[in-house]
Amino acid sequence: MKKSRIMFAALLASLGLAGAVSGQSNHFFGKQFSIGIVAKADGIGIPSPITNVNGDSTLLVTPYDNVNGNPLLQRAIFVSADGANSVYARPTVNTPAGGAAVTSVYKGIKNLTLNIPIINKNNKNIYFREFFRLPNDPNNGNPIFKIGTGDDGNDSYVLDPKDLGLTSDKWIPETVVSSDGQPTDNGLRYSGPDNGQYNFQVTKNSVASQREVSGIGFYGTIKANQNIDIKIPIYLSNPDTVTNGATGYFFDTFYNYVTAPDYNVDTGNIWGYAQGAYLWIKTFRQYVDASDGTAYTGTTPQPSMFSVKNPNPSDVRVTKVVDAAGNDVTGKVLNVAGKYKVTLSATNYGDTTVYLTVNDGGGTGGGSTGGNTGTTTVPAATLTPATNVPTNSSSSNQNSSSTTTTKPSTSIGPNIAVKGEAVYATKKIGLYKSTSFTKSKRIAWYPKQKRVNRPMFVVTGYKRTSNGTLRYKVRDVNHGRKTAGKKGYITASRKYVVPVYYASVPKSKKITVISPKGVNAYKSINLTGKAKHYKKGVRLTVKKLVKHNLTTRYQLNNGHFITANKKLIIAGSY
Incomplete structure (x- = not known):
């Protein structure tokens, strides 16, 4: 174990973190799991319980390869909630300056799961050790995470290998660790509230004892061509005292061993190699407060399009834009009409996803723009x-035309x-x-x-x-x-x-379709719910003119709505 301690100390020293975990276990611990959930954005103004500041979804690979030059094992550390996943933890070595994985979580977040998938694509069983530790530094209002749901009336004991996803068809637990001769709990060891070595004794079926666990070590062998999917429920235990923006970290270390051609024997850490990973985590108490917006084709989404109420719009950034087909079009000019999902971000605020409806320059769908950017209004x-x-x-x-045009009240x-x-x-x-x-x-x-x-x-x-x-x-x-x-x-x-748009009803109350492609009538004023298509030359009788944002519509005698765009219709009978 001496060599392992030296390797671990070297890893921490390379990160400038040796003092942060001095006196800790002689194993590597605290798997960094990213808690940065991406909002599913299935509605309007959707807040993200977790906001990723920096990171990606790159798998971690073991330092040692098999005889074919492929990584022995692949793994990830991330969290999930309500069908959304965070970014993955990043390694402690070979991560460039400024490349650390950083995320921020809403202080009232629920239903969190720590995920540690371990993937074996070899035809051999592979022995490994995995150690993770939760953020639990009580100083400076840092976030503290515990195992369980945090619901005193509905929490349950989950520290059973089968409950965590370690089933006998995929995993062989090491019941006695060869390097120190000490037993495990079906392949598991625990670190307690003092962040000491992984020898904390957990009282079986005790939720209170489970909440004292600050980390878990996994000792065993993943079977050939199998995937282990470890899932651990966790919760933020200090939502009322955590400081907005205070930072903690998840840290983990993963061992695998060079014992070719089998790779399934613990060599007592003599040839073991450890790979650490971190995720830094903050908390926030508020989301970006914004509403859906509209624009014309040829625009690039800007925060000013979404009626941002909090924080100051100048502090808000557009961090992601996705089209209706799911393509990432962030930073691009939107030349295709449709509905786009736009993610708004701000420092120390949670992300909010809003919709931007882009109209085709006032075509059959009409529309407006909120793109009030770049110039000074003349008094x-x-x-x-x-x-x-x-x-x-x-x-x-x-x-x-035969109408009298008047300007909107704005x-x-x-x-x-x-x-x-x-x-x-x-x-x-x-x-x-x-x-x-x-x-x-x-x-x-x-x-x-x-x-x-x-x-x-x-x-x-x-x-x-x-x-x-x-x-x-x-x-x-x-x-x-x-x-x-x-x-x-x-x-x-x-x-x-x-x-482009008419501002009044013609005296004759008649309009004629002039668009070569015709126009559609709709059941709704926002031109949704297609009711009928009218070809070029069709004459229609209108009941009234109605405003919709900075455009107008004609309501027909049958109650349906049609665009008042002068390029598509003309007042009078022609």
Whole structure:
């Protein structure tokens, strides 16, 4: 055992942790198991009981290989709750600076399970020893974990090998340890509250005695081509006194032995090799408080889209975006309409997963955007309709409808599009890098188009030229075109750009479908629950106009809803 102590001390010294566990057992202990649960995100505004700060799901492999050059055993250490898994523990050696596994857990988390799967893909039985220890440092408000459920009225004794997943068809327990001649509890030894050696005597069937256990050592042999799946229920024992952000750690050490060709004999630690792993764990008391959002295609999700109430939105990060097919599209521009799951994170807060509904630039589904990013709002007192227009714009008569257009109540000035509202160009316009509309600043030309093909933009801000002419800061939402997603400035003149959506009911109460693909009618105002499809040229009678975020819908006489997008329908009979 002397050589083992030296190896263990060397491992701790390499991490700068020798003093943190001095006087502990001469075995390696405390398997680092990551408690960072990933939210399943099956609903709206779903909080994650566990938030991973750093780590991944890479398996740990034994240092020694078999005769074919493959790892003798593979393993992982992680926790699970309600169908979600944490990241895996990372090894104490060969983990680069800043690469430690770190997670954070909600102080009221329930139904935690510590998982230690051990995988043997060899045609030989493999002897091993596995030691883990729970975080149990009472200083500085650190988190303390114990075995069981923590429910005094419904806790049970689980320290039986069969209950932990160590069944006779997969595992052969070592009843007497060859290196010290001491017996085991069917292959198990325990460390007590003093964090001493693994010789703590547990009272059988006593929940109180079980809660005194700070770690378990497993001694035995995994059978050829078998997987052991050790599962241990655990709980946070000090939720009322744990300090928000205080850090503890799970630590484990795994031995395997070089005794080829059999690999199934304990050599008394003479040739044993240990591999340690850590997971650092914090706690949090609050989640990111946010709501679902909407946007147009061509956007990249930002925290400002989700009405973040707590903490300050500037402290919140978008850490994951997943599309409807389950693909990770984090950091990418969303050019495909649909519903996306977005994870919001903040330091010392739990993750929350929200939905972002991305509409196809106001297509048959309509929609709005919450992407209020990047510009300063012009005060309403100084904002007036722009009269100056770019000298390089062409001119022609606007294709008008029979409605009288009025702005929503959120408008910051007469005839000025609301931030987040969609507009389209009725004449040739340019998109520019700045408010100075010069050739060198031009990003793209948009020629005059037929109504159904007019280029569309979402207004994200406002800015004036040096002589006071107002410009819209916009994002191109023309899905499928080369310019999609481009950002810049366009004219704000109503002679060139107008709102995409109608703002009133035509006097005749008649509309005509003009989209070549037709439009759908829906049972709900948010355009879900398809009721009927109307082809191009169909005339419909409307009952009223209703607002939905920064878009509008027409309600038909039959109660169904249809988009009020001017690219898809036109007021009157045509």
